[in-house]
Amino acid sequence: MTTPPDAATWTALADPHRRAMLGLLRQRPRAVGELVDALELSQPSTSKHLRVLREAGLVRVRAQAQRRVYEVDPEPLVALDAWLAPYRRLWSDSLDALGRRLDGTAVEDPAHEPSEDTP
């Protein structure tokens, strides 16, 4: 049933700076200072955003002497991917004539996805 993304995941990704951070960390792990330089953010602000990402489980920290090296933890993104799955048929059906390639996106009967996320 593939757990839907945690609310924290969504709110973490809602911010452009945090998405940019994730983009940089996807390339390679980086210390906070590198991120401060790359994005044009103050160090405290950067740390706070990293905190949000960390608490959402999107990044992991490993301490290297005084510096903290952050790297992406893809797990919440897997959940996002799963969340997206049922919507995928909405366009793959029409645009992708090849249809059902044998990935997870098996063609299920309509209107029976997990109701998910209903508050």
Add this chain to the structure above:
Amino acid sequence: MTTPPDAATWTALADPHRRAMLGLLRQRPRAVGELVDALELSQPSTSKHLRVLREAGLVRVRAQAQRRVYEVDPEPLVALDAWLAPYRRLWSDSLDALGRRLDGTAVEDPAHEPSEDTP
């Protein structure tokens, strides 16, 4: 290069009610009243959320006499899917031994994705 998701898409999806709405609309198009009943929200609040979704391009409206029937427009989700793509290798490489199935997720050389979203 697959345009990255608009900021509006992310903020629209950041709200649980709006995600729930999208989930309901994915099953079938619905009029506002149906959504008001399904979610436990006031009608004005519902309309406002629909407005956000609409302006993000995530839903389309078609007028049916006095009622407005909403349905999902998957286009922004395609962008989301594309945004997710470069991250997918982070877990498909490790978990999915089958690797590079021939979808869009071709295996590119690391650390060269579009820098995207940098504010």
Add this chain to the structure above:
DNA sequence: CTGGCATATTCCTGTTCCGGCATACTTCTC
């Protein structure tokens, strides 16, 4: 054209969120 239904919009309030500045904490260097 009057009244009623379905939806959108406005106004207002409480809350959350972001950014900057100052500061505390930890670890390295000398």
Add this chain to the structure above:
DNA sequence: GAGAAGTATGCCGGAACAGGAATATGCCAG
């Protein structure tokens, strides 16, 4: 140890956002 580098946290003001109530708008039935 003293000081510096690297990072995290607290506090604050301003902006953005969510929800409710009341109201406005469009459309239909009689």
